[in-house]
Amino acid sequence: MRDYPESVAFLGQWGRFQQVVFFLLCATIVPNGFGAFNLVFLTDVPRHHCALPDVNLTEDWRDSIIPVQVVNGNQQLSRCSRFRLDVVRNLSAQGLVPGRDVNLTDLEQEGCVDGWSYSRDVYQSTIVSEFDLVCSEQWKLTFTSTVFFVGVLLGSFFSGQLSDRFGRKPVLFATMAVQMLFTFIQVFSTSWVMFTVLLFINGLGQISNFVAALVLGTEILTGHVRVLYSSMGACLSFTLGYMMLPIFAFLLRDWTSLLLALSLPCLAFLPLWWFIPESPRWLLSQGRVEEAERIVRTAAKWNKVQAPLVIFEEAGLERKLQRLRPGEDQEHQNHNPPPLPGDPLASPRFSTCTGYYGLSFNTSQLHADPYMSCFISAAVEVPAYISGWLVLRYFPRRPSICCSFLLEAVSLFLIQLVPQTLTNLSIALEMLAKYFITVTFSMMFAYIAELYPTLLRNTAVGICSTAGRLGNCIAPYLVTLNTYLLHLPYIVIGSLGIVAAFAALFIPETFGRPLPETMQQMHQRERMKCPCVTGKQTPIPVELLDSPL
Structure with a gap:
């Protein structure tokens, strides 16, 4: 059976169809940037x-x-x-x-x-001033952030399985609707409890649509365009929303107005349902060959190329044969499930999210102006994501991720050696660490999507994201450790980076290989030797040498 990239090679990699899918999916990711960090301003404590x-x-x-x-x-x-x-x-x-x-x-x-x-010199109001979350009630601020990330954790876990069962496109738009609707309803919160419950439901949609959009684009796009989308396109779209957040917050300065500004524009994304297709790879994995061919033929018209008379005939036959004798793949599924939080892949994901969100929520340390602090923290991600794309484009995944973890840890450990009078040097080292953890963050998304077959790809990404979201949940508490020891958050994040760098050595390499379609292809990849341990080059099967990657 021909691989999917080979079957649709006649489309090219960057025609009108791919451009529409690329930019529309990037657009759906933008709200995640300001949705993930709006708590920086909503829960900030005014004088x-x-x-x-x-x-x-x-x-x-x-x-x-x-x-x-x-x-x-x-x-x-x-x-x-x-x-x-x-x-x-x-x-x-x-x-x-x-x-x-x-x-x-x-x-x-x-x-x-x-x-x-x-004081109203910085904010007109936040949920702190609205619900008096100060003094004996200040513990509710950290708890509020944790509740949100627990919602994100559960959403990432269940949305991945739903996406593999019902399709990428329905889950993408359903989670976008949840995020938009409950961000809007939060405006009418009359108590902290009501706000927190709505925030939890909001978290179920937050990031879940990012994962669905990431997987959908990864499966539709091929070749270098797929790497460009999964590393730089999706992540820079997230950063664009992140950079827009402090601008909105500066202009509005009121928590209800900010939530309205972040929710209402999302209505413009709902009509994209008629322009963003379902993943042909997923349709083929479900045996829906006719629907997959219909999408590809539409893409051929958009790209003004001639489609062959039969595109997925062998794929359809192979799928029927698998239904008649499902033992082989079923055996792989039973004995080799997607990674759980104890697996090697989950540890780097946990460390990445803990470091990324811990340093992002620590932006108040950077500058006296919280709006400028947030913008600086977001702007650092632009060169980081570009670097991540270049690394994914030209270097193997495993050693690249190990190096970025170690460089992040070194930057954080060096902060402890800087005198308190040299605050600018401390800020520079912290932003350097943010740069390296963001590079890792962008590579991990592409890496996870490349490791697992189509049938389980969204579930695997969701489960690995769940392991990462555990790091999100502790990030708000991690930032508060500086009350006990000034540099304790940096020590913890740096130590996690070293552990993750070691764990990443045990993850299979995916550089230069097509996305696996079946569990058998994935396990063939797992049996290859580890070059970083043996010092030998990883052998590439002959049938993969002509891959478009």
């Missing part, structure tokens, strides 16, 4: 202090009722306490002056029983 009721106090006492604390060597007003109002009111009525007649350190303090007053 605040205890609110004061309208009571009769002198100007001196009104200015002094909030205690001054020293935090990291700097003096600032207390965020969670004030001097007891009844005592201050009596002292004010007696005409005593704070600091001259009264020693403020001797006064008793109380909590913010009348609520908080929030």
Whole structure:
């Protein structure tokens, strides 16, 4: 049986059909960029202090009722306490002056029983100021981010299996609709609990449509265009949305307006249903040869080339034979399931997501302006994804991923050696680490899609993404470790990178080989020797030498 790329070689690699699929799928990925990181602004904590009721106090006492604390060597007003109002009111009525007649350190303090007053110099409102998620309630902020990523984890897991069962296209648009709808409904949240529940459901669609779009494009496109899409096209589209987020947040500065701006434009993506086709590879794996041929013939018309009379005749015959004697593939499926979180591939994915999201959510450390911080963190990804595409284009996957993990770890470990006075050098090293982990991030998506056969590709990508999303769930807590030791987050992320680099040595190489269509082809690849361990070149089967890759 001919491989799929060979069967559709008459289409070429970059005709009108491929261009439409490439750019439309990239467009569907853009909302994931601002959807994945909008919590950076929604949960940011504005400057605040205890609110004061309208009571009769002198100007001196009104200015002094909030205690001054020293935090990291700097003096600032207390965020969670004030001097007891009844005592201050009596002292004010007696005409005593704070600091001259009264020693403020001797006064008793109380909590913010009348609520908080929030600064509006950066934000008009966030969910923090909306639901008072400060002081004793501040734990809810990290928990909110974790709930979102738990939704992303479950969505990645189940959407992969649904996509392999019902098709890539239905899952892509269903998860896009979930993300758009529940982002919009969040605007009407009346409590933190309601917001968090809706955020969880939103997370079910977030990234799931990214995975579906990634797999759909990987299966439709062939040759170097497939590598270009899966590494740079999809990832740069994500980064474009990421870079748009701080611009929207800067212009709007209100959490409800920001959510509306991020949800309503997604309505424009729904008509793309009539322009984005289903994966012919997936249709062939389901025995739906006529539908696959119909899509390819439409592509031939768009590309203005002549399609052969029969495109997938051998594929259809082979599929019928497999239905009559399914034992071989079924045996492979039973004894060799997709990777689980304990497998070698899951460890690099976990480390990649932990490092990527941990460093991304740590953007408040970069610049005094949170909008500029977020934009810098996003902009670093542009050269990183371009580098990832070049590496995938010209170098083997396995040693490239190992090297990028190690360089990320070295950059993070070096931060500990930088004096606190050289903050710009620390920022540069952190952005260098973000660059290398982003390169790894882009390569991992393409690598996973290349490893597994069509029947299980979306499930495998979903399960590996699930392992990665476990890293997402701990990333918000990982950032807070700097309260115990300043460089502890960097130590943890760097150590995970070293472990992942070692685990990546055990993953089969895919460079220069076509996508596997069956479990048998995948396991033939697994039996090849590891060149990074033996020092010998990995043998390539003769039937793969004429691959378009």
